[in-house]
Amino acid sequence: MSFPLIRSRASRRDVLQMLALGAAASALPRFAVADADTDARFVLVILRGALDGLAAVPAYGDAGYAAQRGQLAIASLDHRLDGMFALNPAFDNLHARYQAKELLVLHAVASPYRERSHFDGQDLLENGTANPLGKRDGWLNRVLPALPYRTRRSEQVAVALAQNVPLVLRGDERVGSWAPSQLPAADSDTLDRLADLYSTDPVLSNRLQSALSANEMAGGGGMNGGSRDPLGQLDAIAAAAGRLLAPADGSRIAVIELNGWDTHANQGADNGQLFNRLQALDRGLETLRTSLGPAWSRTAIMVVTEFGRTVAVNGTRGTDHGTATCSLLLGGAVAGGRVVADWPGLSKPALYQGRDLQPTTDLRSVFKGVLTAHLHAKETDLNQRVFPESGSAKALGGLIRA
Amino acid sequence: MSDLDFIATNRFGLGARAGELGQAAGDPKGWLAQQVKGTRSSPAAISALPNSAAVFRVYEESRQQQQESKRAVAADPEEVKKKFMAVRKAVAPIYLDQVAARYETAVKSTESFRERLVHFWSNHFAVSADKPQVAALAATLENEAVRPHLASSFGDMLLAVESHPAMILYLDNQASIGSDSIAAKRFERRAAANGRKVGINENLAREILELHTLGVNGGYTQADVTAFARVLTGWSIGSDRGPMAAGEVGKFLFRENAHEPGAQTVLGKRYSEAGEEQARTVLRDLAKHPATATHIATKLARHFIADDPPPDAVTRLAKVFRDSSGQLTEVHQALIELDPAWRPEFIKYKTPHEFVVSTLRSVDLVPAKPQQVFASFQLLGQRPFTPGSPAGWPDTAAQWDGPDALLKRIEWASQFGERVGAKVKPLEVAAASLGQSLSDRTRTAISRAASAAQGVALLLASPEFMRR
Numbered sequence: 095m096s097f098p099l100i101r102s103r104a105s106r107r108d109v110l111q112m113l114a115l116g117a118a119a120s121a122l123p124r125f126a127v128a129d130a131d132t133d134a135r136f137v138l139v140i141l142r143g144a145l146d147g148l149a150a151v152p153a154y155g156d157a158g159y160a161a162q163r164g165q166l167a168i169a170s171l172d173h174r175l176d177g178m179f180a181l182n183p184a185f186d187n188l189h190a191r192y193q194a195k196e197l198l199v200l201h202a203v204a205s206p207y208r209e210r211s212h213f214d215g216q217d218l219l220e221n222g223t224a225n226p227l228g229k230r231d232g233w234l235n236r237v238l239p240a241l242p243y244r245t246r247r248s249e250q251v252a253v254a255l256a257q258n259v260p261l262v263l264r265g266d267e268r269v270g271s272w273a274p275s276q277l278p279a280a281d282s283d284t285l286d287r288l289a290d291l292y293s294t295d296p297v298l299s300n301r302l303q304s305a306l307s308a309n310e311m312a313g314g315g316g317m318n319g320g321s322r323d324p325l326g327q328l329d330a331i332a333a334a335a336g337r338l339l340a341p342a343d344g345s346r347i348a349v350i351e352l353n354g355w356d357t358h359a360n361q362g363a364d365n366g367q368l369f370n371r372l373q374a375l376d377r378g379l380e381t382l383r384t385s386l387g388p389a390w391s392r393t394a395i396m397v398v399t400e401f402g403r404t405v406a407v408n409g410t411r412g413t414d415h416g417t418a419t420c421s422l423l424l425g426g427a428v429a430g431g432r433v434v435a436d437w438p439g440l441s442k443p444a445l446y447q448g449r450d451l452q453p454t455t456d457l458r459s460v461f462k463g464v465l466t467a468h469l470h471a472k473e474t475d476l477n478q479r480v481f482p483e484s485g486s487a488k489a490l491g492g493l494i495r496a
Numbered sequence: 497m498s499d500l501d502f503i504a505t506n507r508f509g510l511g512a513r514a515g516e517l518g519q520a521a522g523d524p525k526g527w528l529a530q531q532v533k534g535t536r537s538s539p540a541a542i543s544a545l546p547n548s549a550a551v552f553r554v555y556e557e558s559r560q561q562q563q564e565s566k567r568a569v570a571a572d573p574e575e576v577k578k579k580f581m582a583v584r585k586a587v588a589p590i591y592l593d594q595v596a597a598r599y600e601t602a603v604k605s606t607e608s609f610r611e612r613l614v615h616f617w618s619n620h621f622a623v624s625a626d627k628p629q630v631a632a633l634a635a636t637l638e639n640e641a642v643r644p645h646l647a648s649s650f651g652d653m654l655l656a657v658e659s660h661p662a663m664i665l666y667l668d669n670q671a672s673i674g675s676d677s678i679a680a681k682r683f684e685r686r687a688a689a690n691g692r693k694v695g696i697n698e699n700l701a702r703e704i705l706e707l708h709t710l711g712v713n714g715g716y717t718q719a720d721v722t723a724f725a726r727v728l729t730g731w732s733i734g735s736d737r738g739p740m741a742a743g744e745v746g747k748f749l750f751r752e753n754a755h756e757p758g759a760q761t762v763l764g765k766r767y768s769e770a771g772e773e774q775a776r777t778v779l780r781d782l783a784k785h786p787a788t789a790t791h792i793a794t795k796l797a798r799h800f801i802a803d804d805p806p807p808d809a810v811t812r813l814a815k816v817f818r819d820s821s822g823q824l825t826e827v828h829q830a831l832i833e834l835d836p837a838w839r840p841e842f843i844k845y846k847t848p849h850e851f852v853v854s855t856l857r858s859v860d861l862v863p864a865k866p867q868q869v870f871a872s873f874q875l876l877g878q879r880p881f882t883p884g885s886p887a888g889w890p891d892t893a894a895q896w897d898g899p900d901a902l903l904k905r906i907e908w909a910s911q912f913g914e915r916v917g918a919k920v921k922p923l924e925v926a927a928a929s930l931g932q933s934l935s936d937r938t939r940t941a942i943s944r945a946a947s948a949a950q951g952v953a954l955l956l957a958s959p960e961f962m963r964r
């Protein structure tokens with residue numbers, strides 16, 4: 095069997111529509127009319143490797159800060175937020191967002207994880223439980239059926255800006271994925287034949303449809319990705335995320351992941367390795383804002399990491415794995431211009447196990463606050479299916495503009 | 497559904513080369529078993545590469561030159577960045593040669609089960625070439641610490657890996673200094689003056705416990721990590737520069753003066769050995785620990801049987817590991833004997849590495865230029881030796897079978913088809929690579945392809961070629 099509709103000069107949009115016609119789910123309209131309930135955009139940015147929250151958001155007003163941090167204490171404090179906190183000097187754009195009341199800074203936050211393995215820490219952050227093996231799928235996938243996207247298929251709603259779907263977005267609901275490619279597009283006739291060859295293989299068949307759909311929306315070829323540094327791709331990824339999220343019929347939820355935050359040695363303070371990464375992050379988020387255009391006003395972006403780092407400097411001018419850290423929430427929909435922190439202090443007795451920033455806010459409370467106020471999820475769904483056994487972590491209010 | 501010759505050459509091996517299905521067909525288990533026995537001399541392509549000490553010298557000399565000129569150009573960040581790139585450039589050709597040698601060996605190998613095991617253990621003890629100092633050392637760890645120990649005990653491989661310069665540099669142990677060591681005392685005054693302090697770095701100790709031996713639930717605590725980090729202080733690398741000048745440049749060096757003196761307690765056992773022997777004793781004990789046997793058994797079963805390995809198979813492998821004191825030949829032999837490893841379903845989704853290697857083996861092609869070998873892995877998201885974390889590349893489908901990754905494979909397969917289509921007959925390649933495991937649907941699709949190039953693309957992107 096071969097599809098008669100397409101010949102070799104057809105565009106990917108044709109292929110996409112052809113594939114959609116072949117699928118039973120295509121009885122649903124592809125161009126759903128946007129309404130207030132489904133107009134909100136949410137982007138989750140995962141920083142893998144454990145971001146040093148005291149470098150990203152120094153607590154310069156804490157008497158213990160300079161003493162405990164020593165050579166890693168941030169000295170240039172042009173981006174003061176209040177009498178206690180400042181943004182890292184790399185965060186020029188983020189500071190402007192803060193002044194525009196579009197950036198909310200959270201501090202002393204942590205997932206329920208209290209060990210120090212990156213890999214378990216990331217699994218738990220993404221599976222939404224209190225155990226690295228608590229669930230095999232991600233909370234952002236489990237929440238999809240609980241959101242008011244009645245007329246849209248899940249892969250039209252959620253997209254991973256990565257070749258492979260990160261755990262937080264993996265699960266029963268189909269999601270899209272997209273990453274920059276240096277390869278020329280495959281011939282549409284070959285795609286047509288493969289769609290046929292995969293028709294008895296649901297996994298490959300679904301993956302191919304999702305990929306073509308995301309590729310179409312992101313703007314397909316012409317991207318120059320594949321840079322050696324994963325953060326080097328961030329601009330291309332952020333720009334594509336904006337293009338995927340901005341249209342009325344575009345995606346609503348996106349996940350971006352960035353590696354390289356595990357600063358055990360030569361971390362640097364006012365400049366250096368970590369400063370450079372934070373600067374790339376700052377610029378990437380600004381690209382995302384620009385690319386979203388008017389949709390920025392309906393957007394919330396959350397930047398999270400698996401855990402923080404030791405308060406004290408280690409023997410190699412870096413920091414070892416710690417516990418609490420900071421998190422950023424930004425976007426036109428965010429009730430920003432504030433720091434939200436139940437600050438535990440940096441004096442030695444205040445530290446978790448005598449070495450780490452003590453966690454005082456459960457990240458799940460923040461996730462719940464965003465999912466309820468911004469994406470209109472019900473808290474009962476969140477407590478039962480999305481974040482099982484998380485009753486103690488109540489949704490944090492006031493994160494999103496009324 | 498797959499046949500035994502397909503399983504031997506594709507699930508255990510790295511993909512059938514022309515004629516290999518026939519060699520494996522008569523006695524597939526015997527064909528595999530002879531591959532894991534005994535030692536082998538280093539493959540020619542790999543022997544021709546510079547060793548870790550030579551690589552380390554190239555990096556250090558380039559870095560030294562750049563640092564001298566860096567001071568001259570003051571603090572212009574663009575200039576500093578350029579200098580940094582220049583250091584990378586000095587080792588980049590070595591890295592590319594190593595990648596080319598690795599994949600030439602993988603494509604040409606007549607013992608590809610053995611070669612797959614080299615890749616498996618190398619990934620178990622992952623270091624990432626993303627870190628500049630390690631860029632051209634990562635491959636030397638595979639070639640110097642893993643490859644020669646494939647028929648040794650796990651403990652011997654572990655000692656070789658943890659004392660290898662690539663691992664020490666990757667996990668920062670060369671600068672981890674015991675706070676009561678001679679070096680700490682000597683540097684104390686100077687360090688205090690410029691706000692620095694000397695001390696331990698937990699990185700290597702933690703990853704040995706979590707990733708290399710016991711596993712994350714292996715029963716150790718933060719106190720064990722810290723104590724083991726003190727044990728490991730002094731495990732370093734020889735240098736001929738500055739205050740650290742000692743030993744042979746780029747080779748393992750135990751620095752007595754950086755070592756934390758005195759006994760340490762790790763996992764409830766007191767280690768009172770002096771110097772370098774203290775860490776060796778801990779490592780030997782970790783290698784024999786039952787949690788290590790289970791951790792290794794789980795990873796092997798996941799690689800050869802299923803993403804969710806059957807508990808019976810894990811139990812069996814762990815028992816062989818314990819009973820043989822981690823003799824790797826016996827563990828590898830036990831894998832061959834496990835029934836669930838011979839299930840006919842296509843149970844494992846290929847990683848990009850496996851997908852490209854099996855493709856190249858199917859048409860016996862090694863790209864002429866190192867850059868070309870490298871490019872395929874880069875494009876498909878698995879740049880050689882850069883897992884990005886000490887956990888190594890993931891070994892489950894969920895991390896590799898994303899929609900966009902599939903589209904990239906198809907794009908790559910189309911390009912590859914264009915390149916080789918004129919020289920090969922796709923149905924013959926399909927038969928030689930997949931044998932009876934080639935489905936009727938795929939055979940029909942290939943036979944109806946508009947061109948040989950498209951036929952190759954359809955074969956490579958077919959459900960049975962994507963899996964093993």
